[in-house]
Amino acid sequence: MPPPPISLADPVGLFSAELPARIEQGFERRALAPRIGVVLILLLGALADYGHGERTGHWVVLGAYGLVTLLAAAGARARSKRVRSWLPLAATCADAAIAVYVVADHVPRYSGEAHLATDAVSLLPAYLFLLQTGMRLRPRLAALFAALVSVGWATALAFLLHPARLGPDGAHVLVRQGMGLAAFAVASGFVVSTTAWMRSAAAAALRAGEERLMLSRFLPDGVATEVVRTGGTASVAERHATLLSVDLRGSSALARAYPPALSVAWLLDFRRLVHDAVATHGGVVDKYVGDGVLALFLDGDAGEQAGQALAAAEAMLDTLTALNRERSRAGCPTLRVIAALHCGPVLAGVFDDGRRAEFTVLGTVMNDLSRIERRAKEEDLDVVASADVLRRFGADAPERLGPRPLPQSGEPPLPRLFALRLGATERPAEKGGRGLPSASPSIVADPGSVP
Numbered sequence: 001m002p003p004p005p006i007s008l009a010d011p012v013g014l015f016s017a018e019l020p021a022r023i024e025q026g027f028e029r030r031a032l033a034p035r036i037g038v039v040l041i042l043l044l045g046a047l048a049d050y051g052h053g054e055r056t057g058h059w060v061v062l063g064a065y066g067l068v069t070l071l072a073a074a075g076a077r078a079r080s081k082r083v084r085s086w087l088p089l090a091a092t093c094a095d096a097a098i099a100v101y102v103v104a105d106h107v108p109r110y111s112g113e114a115h116l117a118t119d120a121v122s123l124l125p126a127y128l129f130l131l132q133t134g135m136r137l138r139p140r141l142a143a144l145f146a147a148l149v150s151v152g153w154a155t156a157l158a159f160l161l162h163p164a165r166l167g168p169d170g171a172h173v174l175v176r177q178g179m180g181l182a183a184f185a186v187a188s189g190f191v192v193s194t195t196a197w198m199r200s201a202a203a204a205a206l207r208a209g210e211e212r213l214m215l216s217r218f219l220p221d222g223v224a225t226e227v228v229r230t231g232g233t234a235s236v237a238e239r240h241a242t243l244l245s246v247d248l249r250g251s252s253a254l255a256r257a258y259p260p261a262l263s264v265a266w267l268l269d270f271r272r273l274v275h276d277a278v279a280t281h282g283g284v285v286d287k288y289v290g291d292g293v294l295a296l297f298l299d300g301d302a303g304e305q306a307g308q309a310l311a312a313a314e315a316m317l318d319t320l321t322a323l324n325r326e327r328s329r330a331g332c333p334t335l336r337v338i339a340a341l342h343c344g345p346v347l348a349g350v351f352d353d354g355r356r357a358e359f360t361v362l363g364t365v366m367n368d369l370s371r372i373e374r375r376a377k378e379e380d381l382d383v384v385a386s387a388d389v390l391r392r393f394g395a396d397a398p399e400r401l402g403p404r405p406l407p408q409s410g411e412p413p414l415p416r417l418f419a420l421r422l423g424a425t426e427r428p429a430e431k432g433g434r435g436l437p438s439a440s441p442s443i444v445a446d447p448g449s450v451p
Helices: 014-023 032-048 055-076 081-105 111-118 120-134 139-160 163-215 221-229 251-257 260-280 302-329 364-379 397-401
Strands: 237-248 284-289 292-297 337-352 357-362 383-386 417-419 424-427 436-439
Touching: 032 055, 032 120, 055 081, 081 120, 081 139, 120 139, 120 163, 139 163, 237 260, 237 302, 237 364, 251 260, 260 284, 260 292, 260 302, 284 357, 292 302, 302 337, 302 383, 337 364, 357 364, 364 383, 364 417
Parallel strands: 337 383
Antiparallel strands: 237 292, 237 337, 284 292, 337 357, 383 417, 424 436
């Protein structure tokens, strides 16, 4: 039975539980503009004495809405989780009550009030509140607001609108009020459905960002993105890759000669140095193994991969040279590395046995790379590359890299190997001493020596 795919669900459910609060973060600040707009409309209505209510009623509504706005702003800053959890529901109900009052206040009751049926003052608050509630990205709240306003609107029509009292305009007013209520219901359905879709999209975006951040701690950056994009799986497939293995020389001696805290700090400096060089040049760090780093270059064609790997190795050595100068001035031992490059077809992807998932590459190329690194240690070389890598470069590669062929050895035989000249490193010194520069091998092979 194949192993289950990688689960990207939040392991303790905290992400899902905090999602509403994260989506609504800063909502009251964003909702301030539409609230101010409604306050101005209510203020104009109170000053003009629109509707058939008393002037005092307009000011009471205006004051109530202003109070709700202030309480909502204060509640958003409250430390109590209970207050913050009830705030959206309370604000929604208060907004619905105010919207219903304004609508009811403009329902015509006599022939002289027929013009109120189309008064924008009666309609705008309900629509603005509807949009404002939708901004919370809570479909249930939007649906609750729409239901409260619709029921209140219909109730106001049933109790206040009497076509017989309106005379000849009665039927016309009834139709227009019914159309207004129907239009609000349609708009509400659209807002509720859009709110649900936007909430789903926002949740997916937030979750993807959270998962990518979490996975990037354990997987290469590009692979973490692919795992999130594919919903938790990154298929294993054969592809061409250029591999760069970097090993810190003399780490065991450093660990014996210096306190553990210093040895660990220097090891982490080495890891950061390699990671930055690899990431800058389009590669990914596959894994750290003790004092070694395995980097992969998977993007582009074989030539581009080889160029990226070589550029990363050069950048790493240049940075290491500068770092060693600083270490020498500080009286610390200099660091020296071994870099091995090889390329070929590999199986790359997330390997999941049902207990643990890991992104890595498999194949004979990986086995050959470890043997190439051992050969570099035996020959006391800084950078060694296989002929397969050198073939990927242009005609200027031998002149620029100065490859020196190494004699064949070992069973089964390795690909043809070449020591490269990529710069200067410093050999480790004794405790408290200074390292001595060690130039990489010079050019001893002509361009035709690379098969």
